[in-house]
Amino acid sequence: MSDPASSSVSWPPNWHYVAGEPAAAGDYRRSPEDFQVEEVLDFVPEGHGEHWWLWLEKRGMTTPDLARLLARAVDIPVRDVGFSGLKDRDAVTRQWFSLALPGREPPPGWEAGLVERGVTCLQAVRHPRKLKRGVHRANRFRLIIGGETIALPATRERWDRLVQLGVPNYFGPQRFGPEGRNLHRARQLLVRGWRKRQDPHGLLLSTARSYLFNSVLSARVADGTWCVPQPGDVLNLEGTASRFAATEIDESLLARAEAGDLHPTGPLWGRGRLESLGEVAERETRIVARCPDLAEGLVQAGANHERRPLRLRLRDPEWQSAGDTVRLSFSLPRGAFATSVLRELFRHPTLV
Structure with missing residues (x-):
């Protein structure tokens, strides 16, 4: 695996697409009714x-x-x-x-x-009990998209590919704020030294970790390994929190990944042992080291190292043409972003 050109903390980012940047522009969220989300509990x-x-x-x-x-x-x-x-x-x-x-x-x-x-x-x-954070299983999205992208067969082809292959599990642009303002605030705070009173809900810590994760994911999208296990990967079992490090990759693991049963993961940076091994771990460390203010600041702030799947599977996907619009519906696990699906389909100023 080789790395793309060196990067740093900057906005807008240049995160890679599965099939190259979409050629056509599109619209979404023209009204609240065009973007509907329903929480799914177990x-x-x-x-x-x-x-x-x-x-x-x-x-x-x-x-x-x-x-x-x-x-x-x-x-x-x-x-x-x-x-x-x-x-x-x-x-x-x-x-x-x-x-x-x-x-x-x-x-x-x-x-x-x-x-x-x-x-x-x-x-x-x-x-009997209070509703706790993060207990929902998934979110169901119902979206209406329009614009020139609707008339292009390539847009439907991109959708079909996402349904078959999966979607890069990027943190969506809303995590970083308009024009990346949350990211710049996070960097400034981490350089000064993170204090909870200045970030009581941990939003800026999460923003910094999201940027580093997206950077690692982008490098693997660029060389096609984001959905193909590599020796040293930490693999996540679809639909669960279970994961394991794979020192060797055999045909069985490759077949399970192709079927969507397991996914490579990337780092949510922080203190503690990096679970990945060998060249995968070295590459993750190299990419994160390009943003030392974020990486070192997260460790000093006490954020603990975690992992996140590099790939999303669209559950119950539907595409319905409706005149000059298309209605999309699909479910994503909690913590996943519908905007990460849309950015693979069409160009829009907010879908970085």
């Missing part, structure tokens, strides 16, 4: 308990903003509001929230403030 609330679980639909609002609105509506501290994942602001999203209301019901008229902000309560049910 369980259902039990119907009793101290926590009141709400299945809510929102538009034009971040998940934390809705959590604060709910806290005010039922007069509880915002720390007693639970949710699993952060959903897009400029979209129609449906997700669960939990409110700690032991022994009491919400006050009369609690929904009024939500309705004024365009939030709809689709279901309310009790459950």
Whole structure:
């Protein structure tokens, strides 16, 4: 494996595409209804308990903003509001929230403030426990795309290839903020020395790790090894948190990777042992070392080394032509970005 040209912390990035940069431009998210996201849990609330679980639909609002609105509506501290994942602001999203209301019901008229902000309560049910972060299994996306890309057979060919091969698991542009501002803020903070009070939710730490991960993934997309196991890779079993280091790659592992049963992983940088081995580990270290402010800052901040799959599989993918638009639907595991799928299909200023 050889590395592309040396890089540094910069924006916009030059992360590689599976089939080269798309030739045609496209549109998406022209209205919130064009970008719909639905959270998928592996369980259902039990119907009793101290926590009141709400299945809510929102538009034009971040998940934390809705959590604060709910806290005010039922007069509880915002720390007693639970949710699993952060959903897009400029979209129609449906997700669960939990409110700690032991022994009491919400006050009369609690929904009024939500309705004024365009939030709809689709279901309310009790459950014994607070909803924890990161417990949802997946997100289901329903998207409408338009523009010149729709008329090109190459766009459908790119989609079919993604369905068959998978999608590079890049962190999406929303992680880095408009024009990469979160990335520049992260670098400045890490150079000074990370302090929790300046990054209470760890957003900037996550931004720095995401940039380094994308850099490693881009190098492997460039030489075609992002979905093909290499000696020394840490391999992730599809749909699970299980992973193992493979010192040798035999035909069985290659066949399982081709079938989408397992995926190479890349580093979420931090302190601790790098799980990959040999040339894979050396290459990851070389690429990350090009951004020493981020890499060393993450270690000093105490972020622990983790791994993330380099590839996504589209679950239940659908393509429906509808005049001058196309309707796409698919499911992705939590932590994956629909914008990483769209950037492989067409050009758009926000899809870096």
